Structure formats: structure tokens, C-alpha cells
Amino acid sequence: MRKPPIIRPAPGQLTSKDKLDLYYFLRLARECDNAILRLYKQGKIVGGAYTGNGNEATAVGSAYALEAHDYLLPMHRDLGAHLVKGQTLRNIFLQQLGRAESLTRGRDGTGHYADPALRIYGNVSHLAAMIPVAVGIALAATMRNEQAVVMNYIGDGGSNVGDFHEGLNMAAVMKLPFVLLIENNQYAYSTPVVRQTAAVKYSDRALGYGMPGLTIDGTDVMAVYDACKEAVDRARRGGGPTLIESVTMRMQGHSASDDASYVPKEMLDAWKKKDPILLFERELVRQQILNDEGRRALEDNVRRKIEEAVREAESSPYPDGPEAAEGVYAP
Amino acid sequence: MGTMTYIEAIGRGMWEEMDRDSSVFLLGEDIGAYGGAFKATKGFLERFGPGRVIDTTLSEAAILGAAVGAALVGMRPIVEMQFADFVTCGFNQLVTNAAKAHYRWHLPVPMVVRLPSGGYIHGGPYHSASPEGWFFHVPGLKIVAPSTAEDARGLMKAAIRDNNPVLYLESKYLYRRVKGEVSGSEVLVEIGTGTVRRAGGDIALITYGSTVQPSLEAADRLAREEGIETKVVDLRTLKPLDTGLILDAARGAGKVLIVHEANLTGGLGGEIAALIADRAFAHLDAPVKRLAGLDTPVPFAPPLEEFVLPNQEKIFKALQELSRY
Numbered sequence: 322m323r324k325p326p327i328i329r330p331a332p333g334q335l336t337s338k339d340k341l342d343l344y345y346f347l348r349l350a351r352e353c354d355n356a357i358l359r360l361y362k363q364g365k366i367v368g369g370a371y372t373g374n375g376n377e378a379t380a381v382g383s384a385y386a387l388e389a390h391d392y393l394l395p396m397h398r399d400l401g402a403h404l405v406k407g408q409t410l411r412n413i414f415l416q417q418l419g420r421a422e423s424l425t426r427g428r429d430g431t432g433h434y435a436d437p438a439l440r441i442y443g444n445v446s447h448l449a450a451m452i453p454v455a456v457g458i459a460l461a462a463t464m465r466n467e468q469a470v471v472m473n474y475i476g477d478g479g480s481n482v483g484d485f486h487e488g489l490n491m492a493a494v495m496k497l498p499f500v501l502l503i504e505n506n507q508y509a510y511s512t513p514v515v516r517q518t519a520a521v522k523y524s525d526r527a528l529g530y531g532m533p534g535l536t537i538d539g540t541d542v543m544a545v546y547d548a549c550k551e552a553v554d555r556a557r558r559g560g561g562p563t564l565i566e567s568v569t570m571r572m573q574g575h576s577a578s579d580d581a582s583y584v585p586k587e588m589l590d591a592w593k594k595k596d597p598i599l600l601f602e603r604e605l606v607r608q609q610i611l612n613d614e615g616r617r618a619l620e621d622n623v624r625r626k627i628e629e630a631v632r633e634a635e636s637s638p639y640p641d642g643p644e645a646a647e648g649v650y651a652p
Numbered sequence: 653m654g655t656m657t658y659i660e661a662i663g664r665g666m667w668e669e670m671d672r673d674s675s676v677f678l679l680g681e682d683i684g685a686y687g688g689a690f691k692a693t694k695g696f697l698e699r700f701g702p703g704r705v706i707d708t709t710l711s712e713a714a715i716l717g718a719a720v721g722a723a724l725v726g727m728r729p730i731v732e733m734q735f736a737d738f739v740t741c742g743f744n745q746l747v748t749n750a751a752k753a754h755y756r757w758h759l760p761v762p763m764v765v766r767l768p769s770g771g772y773i774h775g776g777p778y779h780s781a782s783p784e785g786w787f788f789h790v791p792g793l794k795i796v797a798p799s800t801a802e803d804a805r806g807l808m809k810a811a812i813r814d815n816n817p818v819l820y821l822e823s824k825y826l827y828r829r830v831k832g833e834v835s836g837s838e839v840l841v842e843i844g845t846g847t848v849r850r851a852g853g854d855i856a857l858i859t860y861g862s863t864v865q866p867s868l869e870a871a872d873r874l875a876r877e878e879g880i881e882t883k884v885v886d887l888r889t890l891k892p893l894d895t896g897l898i899l900d901a902a903r904g905a906g907k908v909l910i911v912h913e914a915n916l917t918g919g920l921g922g923e924i925a926a927l928i929a930d931r932a933f934a935h936l937d938a939p940v941k942r943l944a945g946l947d948t949p950v951p952f953a954p955p956l957e958e959f960v961l962p963n964q965e966k967i968f969k970a971l972q973e974l975s976r977y
Contacts, residue, residue: 392725428756435724435757442724447748453717454724454749461722464677464703484744487714494709649791651760651815 382545478509665808680732751792
């Protein structure tokens with residue numbers, strides 16, 4: 322098999338163009354989430370609305386470490402990862418609005434879609450249930466010598482489901498090209514992380530599986546990239562899986578119907594100072610990669626693209642009711 | 653091809669398909685060097701190598717989930733659950749991921765889950781499960797349950813080639829007790845088709861799996877002793893049901909007995925009876941009767957197990973009673 326191209330830079334080697342790309346995706350993810358919340362408030366979203374506010378650096382920085390032929394199995398806080406992997410805004414909003422032309426043809430919502438061409442396989446609501454599935458994709462990729470890596474995401478809550486243990490253990494024993502990112506955003510719905518685990522760090526679990534584990538600052542997009550790129554490279558070399566805990570904060574409720582009043586205000590205030598987008602923007606300005614003019618142009622671009630995608634999705638029809646009876650079985 | 657046992661025919665079906673299609677592979681506990689708890693995959697490691705005969709960790713959820721993942725990207729895994737009972741540990745992967753993937757994502761999930769099922773082997777409450785009822789209710793799954801060596805091979809080949817998750821119920825009791833002629837290489841058994849094992853116009857007996865043979869024996873005895881002829885239908889596929897065959901049999905005989913090893917309440921018999929009541933009511937001369945395992949766990953000691961599960965004697969009595977209605 323021909324060696325698939327590797328284009329992402331080594332850890333610590335992000336170029337100015339890469340950094341601007343990362344910044345673009347951070348802003349795009351945040352603005353998409355804001356647009357989804359607006360649509361929710363207008364009563365246009367079908368079902369719940371889930372945002373990744375506070376999680377953008379983790380989602381964007383990690384997915385940026387993947388190549389086109391790598392597999393992404395994200396969860397509901399990872400819109401940025403979908404976008405980095407190449408998903409269009411149109412498809413994102415068609416999914417949110419449950420339209421006929423969406424990737425699931427209205428059968429499922431939000432990020433619960435698969436796009437095999439982009440090698441994205443979305444989550445189910447039982448988030449940890451996708452860990453063994455991701456491991457199976459890594460197994461298939463290995464059997465076919467694809468030299469592909471599978472990156473999968475779970476939360477501080479989902480990490481306590483049995484599938485987490487079974488999947489990671491199997492991946493380690495089989496030495497599969499697999500990276501599991503725990504997005505520790507302090508709350509699983511209303512339950513704080515101290516009520517989910519007695520351990521100091523989730524990444525300590527890696528020791529029990531015989532794989533490398535590390536905890537990183539999930540608000541620092543470049544740190545996330547470097548850690549993930551190293552893990553992806555190791556996996557691709559045949560070095561087996563890695564467990565990465567990325568520490569962030571869920572800045573909004575579990576879903577749009579949750580006011581998150583159980584989160585102490587002081588905690589939110591402290592994390593606001595660590596907003597991943599503001600932090601990175603400051604760094605780009607310091608490195609003279611970004612100026613006011615460049616930022617405004619990018620903001621206009623992002624806004625225009627989102628408006629256009631929302632407009633297209635809103636004017637797209639719902640599926641016909643009777644279509645619901647079709648496609649339970651594959652031909 | 654000659655005569656072989658039911659379990660040899662299961663292996664034969666897998667072997668031929670692995671020979672034919674390099675995307676078919678095996679995943680399970682102790683299936684490689686050991687050849688499986690029941691030796692269904694004996695010799696596979698030597699023939700196909702560790703890349704395609706994969707011994708796993710003791711992790712039913714991970715095994716089933718990994719099979720879903722591999723199937724989603726174009727492989728055709730065959731999973732062995734060591735005993736059907738243990739599929740409960742991976743239930744979520746089957747109902748949440750395998751069953752719904754095509755509906756949501758329009759992607760095929762071609763995987764086979766082998767479920768060594770049923771009792772009559774004194775396995776007790778955790779080695780005797782008849783799991784079909786748990787999955788019968790789940791849209792997106794298919795379920796097959798062969799009763800002969802020929803069907804064991806034919807249905808295995810069809811299940812492997814099917815683009816959906818197929819639960820393959822293999823009766824442990826039949827493994828080495830059933831032997832039969834198995835035909836040449838391209839004979840498949842179409843999923844969704846039952847067959848008539850015995851002709852008869854007085855009663856229709858609808859059954860599958862482990863209770864086919866005792867049903868045939870009971871029908872012969874009733875003919876011998878009382879001259880009453882029973883048609884015996886072997887469903888072979890439980891999901892989707894061969895509704896045409898069921899209704900034809902019910903309409904033809906007017907009296908119907910449904911027999912299965914799995915316990916009564918919530919079992920397939922209820923669905924079949926409802927189907928007949930709905931669509932063959934005018935042809936019935938008697939209430940549709942069901943004979944099934946008792947609504948208990950399957951117990952360990954032989955007299956207890958015998959009391960719980962259907963057998964030839966119980967089927968004979970049920971037929972006799974129905975004939976006198």
C-alpha cells in the first residue's frame with residue numbers, strides 16, 4: 322500500500338499559517354455554537370442544543386493533529402473537531418434542523434452522523450459506547466495496513482462507563498493505533514468531577530492499561546496539538562494507544578435547557594480568564610501573526626459563512642413522514 | 653460434501669466464507685489456539701492466521717463494539733460469544749450501535765454474532781440462555797436459528813454475506829447430536845425463509861432450533877397412535893419471520909401449536925399467535941396454543957431442567973390435547 326501523505330507538522334513546529342488556521346477554527350466553532358443557541362431560542366432547533374463553549378481548544382487542537390485518512394469519533398462538545406476534519410457548515414446545520422438532506426436524512430440530530438468520506442463517525446448518546454466501536458475501526462485499519470489512526474473523545478462522566486475500560490484495555494493489548502481524549506470539563510451534566518472519580522487525574526488510569534497517559538491544559542490549543550500529534554505519531558508508528566486528559570471548563574449548561582445554576586459563579590469567573598480563544602488571540606497578537614484588521618476580516622468571513630449555511634439549512638425541507646419506515650435494514 | 657455434525661457444519665460455513673472473502677474474520681474469546689469453548693473454530697488459526705482469527709480480552713462489550721466498528725468500515729466480522737448468556741454484557745452494543753447504524757447512517761453493518769444457545773445440557777441458569785426474545789423486539793437485527801447441519805452451514809454463509817447484524821443462534825444441545833448430509837459449496841439458506849419438515853393436514857406445529865427434532869418425533873407418534881397428521885414448520889429465521897409460511901400452515905390446518913424452548917412470556921410464540929389471530933382467524937378451529945419453556949431461569953439439576961423445558965412427551969401431549977379440541 323502506498324504511504325498516505327502526512328502533512329501536519331511535528332510537535333512544536335506549527336507555522337504561522339497553521340496557527341491562523343487554528344484560530345479560524347476556534348472562532349468558527351464558537352460562532353457556530355452561538356448560532357445554534359440563537360436558533361434554539363427561536364424554537365427552530367429540533368430537540369436539544371449542546372455547545373462546546375470552553376472546549377474549543379481541545380476539539381480543534383486535537384483534530385488538527387489528524388491526517389485526512391485518519392478517523393475521528395468525536396462527541397457533542399467537539400463541533401470544532403468536525404469542522405477541522407472537513408465537515409461543511411451546511412451539513413452541520415442540516416443536522417441541527419433535522420432536514421431531509423442532512424447526513425442522517427433527519428433520522429438523528431446534532432453530531433450523530435457518519436461521513437465515511439471524511440472518516441468521521443459521530444457519537445451516540447451513550448457516549449462511551451463508541452469507544453469499543455472506535456477500537457474496532459482501529460483494528461480494521463490495522464488489518465488493512467491503512468496506516469491510519471483513530472481519535473475518539475469521552476468526557477469526565479463517560480469515562481466511568483464500563484465500555485471505557487473494556488475498549489482501552491483491548492486497544493492496549495492489541496497495540497492498536499488509537500488515541501482517547503478525555504475532555505475533563507469539570508461537570509457531567511450537574512455532577513462535578515469529584516463525584517465522578519476519586520482519582521486526582523483521569524490520565525492515571527493509563528498506567529493500569531499499560532499505555533502512556535498525560536494530563537494537559539485543554540485551554541491551550543497549541544499544547545493540545547503538540548500532545549495529540551505526539552500520540553498520533555506514536556500510534557501510527559505502531560506504538561499503541563495513548564490516553565490524554567484535557568482539562569477544560571464547560572462554560573454553559575449541559576444543554577440549552579440547563580441554566581447550570583449548580584456551577585459556582587467564582588468558578589466560572591476564574592475560567593473566563595482562561596477562555597481558549599482569548600488566550601490564543603493574545604498569543605497570536607504577541608507573535609505578530611494576527612492584527613486587528615486580520616481579526617475583523619476573519620470575523621466577517623466566519624459570520625458570512627454561518628449566515629449562509631443557516632439560510633440554506635432553514636430553506637431545506639423536512640423529510641416526508643412515511644420515509645421513517647424505510648431503511649431499517651441494509652439491502 | 654457428505655455427512656457432518658451440526659457444529660462441523662457451522663465451522664464449514666465460516667471456513668468457506670473466509671476462503672472466499674478476505675474481509676471475513678473471527679473475533680472472540682479462546683477461539684484461536686484453543687479452537688473455541690466448543691471447538692467450532694478448531695484449525696482456523698492454523699489455516700487463516702492470527703490476523704484473521706483474533707483471540708480477544710474477556711470483554712463482551714468491547715468484542716461486540718469492535719465488531720460494529722470494523723463492520724462500519726467494510727469488514728465482515730464473525731463474533732463468538734462463548735455462551736449466549738454472556739451477550740447480556742454487550743447488549744448495548746447490539747441494540748444501540750449495531751441495530752441502529754443503518755437506519756441513522758445508511759451504512760451496512762455486516763456482522764454475525766454466534767450465540768451458543770439453550771439448555772438440555774445441565775448448564776444451569778448462566779449457560780442455558782435462549783436469547784431470541786431479548787433481541788426479537790429490536791428493529792435492525794436479524795436472527796437465525798438452524799436445526800439441521802445443512803441449514804447450519806447454509807444459514808451461516810447467508811448470515812456472513814448479509815449486510816446487517818445477524819444473530820446466529822446455535823443450539824449447544826444439537827452440536828454433536830445432529831448429523832446430516834451437507835450439500836455443495838454455493839447452497840445458501842435464504843434468510844427469512846422457513847421450511848416444512850413434515851407434511852400433515854390436521855395440525856400445524858410451528859417451531860425452530862432445538863425443539864424441531866422432538867416435534868417431529870411427537871408428530872410421528874401422534875400419527876402412529878391416533879392417525880392424526882401434523883405439519884411441522886421449522887422457521888429457521890426468527891427475524892424476519894416467514895409470515896407467508898406461518899399463515900399458510902395455520903389456514904391449512906385450522907389448529908396451531910407453537911413450540912419453543914425459550915420461556916413463554918414475551919417469547920416469539922406470542923407474536924406468531926397474534927399474527928395468526930390477526931390474519932388467519934376465520935380459518936381457525938381451535939385457539940392457538942403455545943408450548944414453551946416455563947417462566948423460570950433454566951435450573952441446574954436434571955429433573956428440574958427437564959421439568960422446565962419442552963420435550964417430546966410434552967409436545968405429544970399438547971398435540972393430543974389440541975387434536976381433541
